Amino acid sequence: MQQEVLLQGGFMPTVLEESALVERAKEGDAEAFADLVRLFQGRIRAFFAARLGDPSMVDDLAQEAFIIAYQKLPECDASRPLLPWLKKIAQYVLLNASRKHRPQTLDPTDLDAVLDRLALDQADSLEDGDSEQDTLEGLRECLGKVQSVSLRLLEARYRHGLSVKVIARREGKTPVALSVNLVRIRQRLRQCLETRKFRTSFVEGTRP
């Protein structure tokens, strides 16, 4: 699973390098824009991954966000960090997509709708603001810390898409015990991501 979560890290530019890339991209340098996509794709994909119920839409919408960014490059202020600007575009793409795909008849008090709203609120808190690492990289780091048994369960559930019942049978557990176990593992992953976020912001905050 860890290998599956791997997204290419690449180098992280300084503010000056980032601004130089934006300037070059604005002048029509396609390679400079491709470098910007390489740099920010992980964080933009993580943005959509935490907010979309359908994982198959993530890459498509993340690419759409970069296409709009390309079209709007003339409006981009190269002296400011690019990520907040990209996230605003991603937010717009997300809003449009949810308007298109959400059934009009869905009751807002439906449990799914309630949980979706709560997930959107919490997705922000999982992200590192404007830090260098994306949430998916953080998740990979946290998966490296969970016990191998938990990793096996996560792999069965999220990589192979097996039902709780099937995994429980394989593991010799009751479905009740196994499903509670999965909720607890996810909770530990969340705590790990939040601790990591605190650590990152603390380190960034103390940077001279």
Place this chain on the structure above:
Amino acid sequence: MRPSDGDRVVALIAARERGTLPRDEEDELRRILEENPEQAAYAGGDRAIERLLRYAGGEELGAEEFTRGVAARIAAERRGEEFVRRVNRRLRARRLARPPG
């Protein structure tokens, strides 16, 4: 002893994941989430993590493939725009060439 809201939410989310949450317990979960912001944050965070895991567990594109995909889509849009411009130019030219009336 009555279980705390926290334990109850874990049990209800787990039941939902097994597909065995009856209507009255669904209402109970909704009520706890409305009344207890801490549990609402817990449930929302759980769903966000679950989504990240589902995406990470799938066959996502590598960074290079993703970047090439963006470049290809931009190029396709440009070709599309160029095609539309060409068609419009031709239509304009035909209109202009047509005798008035």
